[in-house]
Amino acid sequence: MIKLLLTLGGLGLCFTLSGQVKGYVFEDNNRNGKKERSEAGVAGVSVTNGVDVVQTDARGYYELPENDDQIIAVIKPSGYALPVNADNLPQFYYIHKPGGSPKLKYKGVSPTGKLRKNTNFSLYRSEEPDTFTALVFGDPQAYTKEEIHYFYRGIVAEVEGISDIPFGISLGDLVGDDLDLFGPYTDAIRKIGIPWYNVMGNHDMNYDAGEDRYSDETYESRFGPNNYAFNYGKVHFIILDDILYPDPRDGKGYWGGFRKDQLDFVENDLKYVPEDHLIVLAFHIPLSEPDGDAFRDKDRQRLFDLLSNYPNTLSLSAHTHLQKQDVFTRAEGWKGPRPHHSYNVGTTSGDWYSGKLNDQGIPVSTMRDGTPKGYAFIRFDGNRYAVDYKVAGAPATYQMNIFSPEVVARGRRTPAGIYVNFFMGSADDVVEYRIDNGSWKSMKQVEEPDPSYVRDVLEWDTTPSLFPGRRSSNPVISTHLWRGTIPTDLEAGKHTITVRATDRYGKVHSATSHYTLADPVD
Template sequence: MKNTILAAGAILFTLGLSAQNIARGYVFEDSNQNGKKDRKENGIPEVAVTNGQEVVLTNASGKYELPVGDDNIISIIKPSGYNIGKNEDNLPQFFYIHKPKGSPEAKFQGVAPTGKLPKSVDFALIPSEENEEFTALIFGDPQPYTKEEVEFFARGIVSEVEDVENVPFGLSMGDLVGNDLELFNPYIQAVKRVGIPWYNLQGNHDLNFDAEEDQLSDETYEAHFGPANYAFNYGKVHFIVLDNVLYPDPRDAKGYWGGFREDQLQFVANDLKYVPKDHLIVLAFHIPISEPDGDNFRDEDRDRLFELLQDYPNTLSLSAHTHIQKQDFFGKEEGWLQEEPHHHYNIGTTSGDWYSGKLDEAGIPVSTMRDGTPKGYAFINFHGNEYSIDYKVAGKPEDYQMEIFAPNVVAKGRRTKAGIFANFFMGTEGDEVMYRIDDGEWKEMMYVEEPDPSYVELVYEWDTTDKLMPGRRSSNPVKSDHLWRGNIPTYLETGEHTIEIKATDMFGKTHSAISSYRLEEAK
């Protein structure tokens, strides 16, 4: 413990402390689940606790000590085999906010003054059996700008997974709201209905835009959700959740930039010291680390992160933000320091294309994304330190994993430049996508990088109709990263012909879809 105190003293300057202030407390087994450490309840040793930068382990009695300043959040890094209590809104309560004077005055209210540091800041844990095979539910960008859009989110997404079973927790990948932070509470009430503990992270539309420095851009977020940077364990998986939105942009003090502050990278480094090398490391942040040329993400921060991960062979990183869906793989040419590439999954969003497009039969915008991916959410299935991913399209059966585009009718015996297109939502270049016509020979489809014609057709209906349609025109198409093309056989009998497509994803799962086209004699 003396070593802990000495180490704490050495980082006072880093934390910006005007005077040494030490937070002390216990991590304990909450036998009666009242959230308070009673005399007969034992402390739990070797549990990681952090002030947002430094990470220490509790001693044999379950006690920890950490330095704090006037703006720190002390949080526990939940160990496997334990549950953390949650509040009435299903938000995990793994933190204590220490802001004696509260947040600075801003347009949206932050943390109220917390006053003097308590004598003991304790964290309750409840023993729980955790299966190393489990599934997490992931939402990308709910991003409602109005209460009406909160309702779209609640009815179009949350209602599908309400009271979901065999899923221990969920996570929203930032842009919880769309700039109006008064919508945090309606968002919380909507997600509460899922009925499971729910973690959150901060996106670029969840910021205090009147903040003059990045450290103060998350004050309202903290008041509702706790720390913007934290970690927890479940089974053989270690989750690290980070705010990777730098605001104001350090290049010109305008807008935002993807990246990390030094204290955040120090948190990751200190956290990983206590994570076994054979565990799966899952990093979750809002802005993709794969944006090109540093325009949207600071390259050196990605390189620093990769350095910290170089001794962990099992990794996955997650993002949202783009309102498309894609898979990226980082090898040595991209700065990854291991032989096997790193997988980065940029998740399709629950708001889709920002609640645009036609209204469905329930009056909810269809909101297909610009790359042709329908709005939806992801289930990540963990098997020890391995994983697989299922993308669920909202309002569709589980096996709806691709959209087929083909002409309705084609002239018999005439060559055509039209094609059969398969948008395989979870696909990536290198996946095997095959097609056949009328139970004929299976042929390989060609991977192409161009807009999905199904989405092009959907968008330009708005520009060609002579009647004003309800809803809002969708965004212009962009090239899809998961599109394949096949030729249309025209030298067949006149009449209807069946198109069958099968696609095998990166996890070895095979998916299929069926469509058709008609051949008619040319006139």
Template sequence: MKHQLKAFISSGLLLFSGWSYAQEMAMGTVYHDQNNNGKRDKKEVGLPNVSVSNGVEVVLTDANGKYQLPVGDDNIIFVIKPSGYISALDNNNLPQSYYIHKPKGSPENLTYKGVAPTGALPKSIDFGLQKTDESDQFRILVFGDPQAYTEQELAFFNRGIVDEVEGIKGISFGISLGDLVGDNLDLHHGYKKSISRIGVPWYNVIGNHDMNFNVTADSLSDETFETNFGPANYAFNYGKVHFIVLDDILYPNPRTGKGYLGGFRKDQLDFVENDLKTVPKDHLIVLAFHIPLEHNNGDVFRAEDRQRLFDLLKDYPNTLSLSAHTHLQNQLFYTKENGWHQAKPHHEYNAGTTSGDWYSGQLDERGVPTTTMRDGTPNGYAFIDFDNNNYNIRYQVAGKDSKHQINVFHAKVVGQGKTSRAAIYANFFMGHHGNKVEYSVDGGEWKVMHPTNATDPAYLASLYPWDNGDTLLPGRRPSDAVISRHLWWAALPATLPVGQHEIRIRATDDYGNTYETSSSYRVDPTKNYPDPPQK
């Protein structure tokens, strides 16, 4: 294995010799920072076989921890954290595993501050890593779209989400899947302070609302993100899981020159290809980006980019993608019909968001909007448990008990024996129509509910006070409902005896976890109304 690694490094260095003379060579050492002082002391040894990248090429350090990589005038050199080590963290718990090389800095016409000129390339760019106890079994915290547009919405994020998880135990790290803020990039600083309160290392993905819009090239759309968070494309290891974080927003849209399109540049996919050469085939590959890979005839996500990504993953049987962006929650599966090369479909968890429906809805007792998403999913966050190369995802509704996984909607009263269209609806937040959802009435037999592609009637009912009331409500009207992909229904029994009846719902997710909830309705005697008077 060591001979193969040396050959890989040598071949990489030979490849670099073909670069133009305008390229400089960045070099340095990855070392064991034993005393955690951020500088290499005499007795601190270099770490071999650690991946380092310039954003495209990936090399492994030699036996003494040394590396070298070509750079131009706009590169970020970063170390790919190996398992069993951790990078230094700043005051906001953000990993400091990179060096930005922009001799002239970012373009001067940016609305929001970019990277200041970094000057000449240092003689040595060193990265210190600290050893840490790192189990193959670990849990992470996942946020979709915090997306505060104002200081008030940042306060909603703090009161509704951060206060709930501040100081949480048993979490190895967290990650936000883009749209950290809503266009006002000055709010990145407040967002970082909010995240720092949680008390764990935190990784960040760029979203379409974290970009610099007054640029003419996609490679410049992340300048402010870079100065605030570092590279938009990077990777790291934890246990037997390899995480790859990517910017999947092409801006300006290469087809129209306006707006954005989901996709990747060639250099980003080249980075993925080079990075994967260093990852064992039996490890779990977790990709994190903002816009989901799902597309309709390529009008949302560039089809050829998704296909190349799938091609690169064809020899990795254990994979997972994480995305957000939609302000819905969905389980997406890609098969051979979608260009996936393996019999087992590729799973993408399109996560529900911390901002929910953009902080809309009536205010609760904390002064925080209810902000349920348009598919009926309450706002919240996710926990992912990893065990070697396996994973288990659980959604946590903000402000609720962890058992709150299903919302039930039905009529509160029906007439006995009366023909009725009344139905029971169950919204299983983490579900998809391949899951089993059942109901039981008064402890009777469990019956299967039917999956349906429909709007959630409970969400529709939440809009009525806004549309039918005669007084203004505090907060902002929620968005209109959309089709929910995790909704089931069954007819509401009306032939039962007069009185109160209990409904129980149970649902089983992809990981074998079964959740239950209950509700009740009343059967009343049917009233006989007189016939209308005859003319």
């Protein structure tokens, strides 16, 4: 820190002006977290103070402007790994808050004291193939320790000890307003056994903060910056807090969007990212929602403008407790050479841990659009990607649910239909069906609630005695539902329904069900 001493009227008065944060990014060969003389710096690595981004010189040295409320972070380069702490959280940042966080209901950052002489960051050389897979969770959102237990047994235990996955990420709402649950949440995540990145959600905030910049103080104390970036292979990940709190329109609640300093960070970061790389954005609130003014338009537009030279992009979000694929084109302000795919990921908490209890005593928690709770695998190959959704507790092949009547009157036309909820589906997909060994026919995408989910909710409302668990939320329109007619001019008896769905990546999924034709009873 640069100190300037002034003498006024013979009195020795001194004060500190903002100076420079400086240090080295180095290859930590002995992995002790300290830069030894024998350990070389790593050149060309980006380092940020949350707004400015600079790159290290040939010696691995950097300098950044300093202030008294910032987080200095290295942007992990490809070919290197970060150290992790006991909770498997990557250690890529240093919090500089000499005065600590403001006093809030939930504890923030303790005073960090005087800035270090050198703020160094260690890296480990690591093989990083261009082909890899990331594990993605939406909204663990536990409100109680019991729900943390549901999260662990229903989701984490299924991927505990997973191999060949270099890292995972949670897309916000790590907990449900009780920030003391950050500890139990990280205890659960740690057991997966891989480095884990986190995004801040609206239920992870300090609600008693008077300004947006203080709404993340407890989150920072546990997870570090909520705006950061890292590289893996030919993919550049940018993680952002897209919750404006309090809502700048009326000072109440929150609104989706970004502060100027956050978008300045994105602009400065992208200066050092090759245009042929895939840019993956991860935030909590999706860039658009079906109802209401959920996102500040000017912020989305500036983000789109900053990405206009990148042909390969993907954004990930959660928040809605639905699963949805959006595509942004020039009509929505996207200026890139290819449309932008925004994937709103189904949640690990499903419909907020509601619904009947399964054989393990865990809520089934199917989401309101009929998507079962689960998580995603994103498989990267260079600057291309493909997404697989994994339903919790089910085989990987379970990608759709078929609904049809149990029995239909033979020879009579029926307004009933065969419905297919293809969980990862979108308007770009092709869904077909056939009856028995008949010819394949196209199904029509429809905007309706999933009848399977409607049936499940009605069961709660028509039962003469309560089920264990908590009633599910009311159904909403599903964006991935298809309908076909029911042939009734076949022989009486059971008939097989076969469905095949070809997704946006060219992968074909299939499922079967059946219905029975019976002679009418007059």
